Amino acid sequence: MSTDVSSPPASSAVIDAVPLRHPWRWVAAIVILILLGLFLYGAATNEAYGWSTFGKYILDERIVSGVWITIQLTVLSMILAIVLAVILAVMRLSPNPVFRSVSWVYLWIFRGTPVFVQLVFWGLFPTIYKNIQLGVPFGPTFFEMNIQSLSNYFLLAIIGLGLNEAAYLAEIIRAGISSVPEGQSEASTALGMSWLLTMRRTVLPQAMRVIIPPTGNEFIGQLKTTSLAVAVPFTLDLFGRQRDIASVIFQPVPLLLVAAAWYLLITSILMVGQFYLERYFSRGVSRKLTTKQLQALAEAQTFGEVGKA
């Protein structure tokens, strides 16, 4: 009844099989490459694309500063949006009915009106409100500020873009929070954690896994929505600069290509960042071991075998 474990029988030798072939994948890839080549050749030889103009303006000082402004608009408005959205989502899910209603009304207004209209409104904000006074209504005033004198379109564009985006992000965050199993908050409650602590330490970190991919999407969307800042009117961003130059030299197509190339480049960089964020927040999700853990286990295994021999 003694089975010899240490020397395996011949049938358990390592398999050396012919891998499965996929000829149709090759055919499809070749067809696509041919079509792509034809398109590129057509684009390169078509004068309407104005490649020499493209080359002249792609690194133009105004365009590069526009790129920088666009990045600033995107990042700052997204920071504002994320902070607001977390507050809105937590309010929406809180047991307090006042918080829930406030959050609902915010979402209703900011999702229900076009962002272009909102941006025009923010541009007019200093004209509509002129002064900000802080004090008792119909009583004394403690603080007064003339906002007409400091109408800063860059700031107004950030506020307009951020407040609108917050409404969409709040829904994403709410979905993420709802995706965390109830047992998680129950366990936290049973350990004596308060509602807020449970949200911050247990629920939100787990919700991140669900929140990050669509938020990356929103980030990229926001990058392109900054081109609407022209409604404020703010025109120092990439799209505004490109339009200004194009209208002077009467060549819209190459300058649109310049803007498109820059948007594509920034988007690509954002996608890399998203990959690393997703990997960080998915820790503990899979039973799969990391390369490091597998290595350690394999070493322990060989060590065991050597020890036996």
Place this chain on the structure above:
Amino acid sequence: MTAVSDVTPPMVKAEGVCKNFGALKVLKGVTLEIGRGQVLVLVGPSGSGKSTFLRCINHLEQVNGGRLYVDGELIGYRERGDKLYEMPPREAAKQRREIGMVFQHFNLFPHRNALANIIEAPMQVKGVKKAAAIERAKDLLEQVGLSDKATAYPAQLSGGQQQRVAIARALAMNPKLMLFDEPTSALDPELVGEVLGVMKKLASEGMTMVVVTHEMGFAREVADQLVFMDAGVIIERGKPRELLSNPQHERTKAFLSKVM
């Protein structure tokens, strides 16, 4: 000695506890007492209200009728004169700190490794310093036989190992009472033993425990008191040996004949 223990209240005292969800009455007047260091095992068919009663003890569910005391303190309400006031969440959280709970599905935090799961509540809720929390957590991991799993994430542990980490997590708050809600029901049969082993050790060290379970062997061996519940009321109670070998009530007999 005996004089002192006569004055101290029982660890858990339930007087006609009722709980309903809307029109559905789940608990219809449960009265029982659990002394310090005692182990009470609750058995009964599913839907009998035993888990709900357990969840009432640490106020995960709010009691609708009767009174429930833990260590002499009314749970979930403040009593002033003859009026009851709902307890603010902060005070309820304070009461829960002293009551550990172990769930059927473990409910470990999947984004934290075993050690981080254990130190989470002591650090965040009680403000224990990190070094002290880690030291205590390592002790607890050793107690449940998982010293080598401190850095493993829950998804990399077997069910039995996860439940033992969950027990260590609850113990890290130094509770005076431990609640177990079907702690072995979600486990493979071969893993049940390791969890029950940890629970037996805990009982022998004098922890007061309320256990909802279908493990009659555990009940016979460890319980001081066995309570059979059905349809929201206690049908029968007594020493486990007597109740298991000689049930008086028809419903108890029918239930026991199915599970044993």
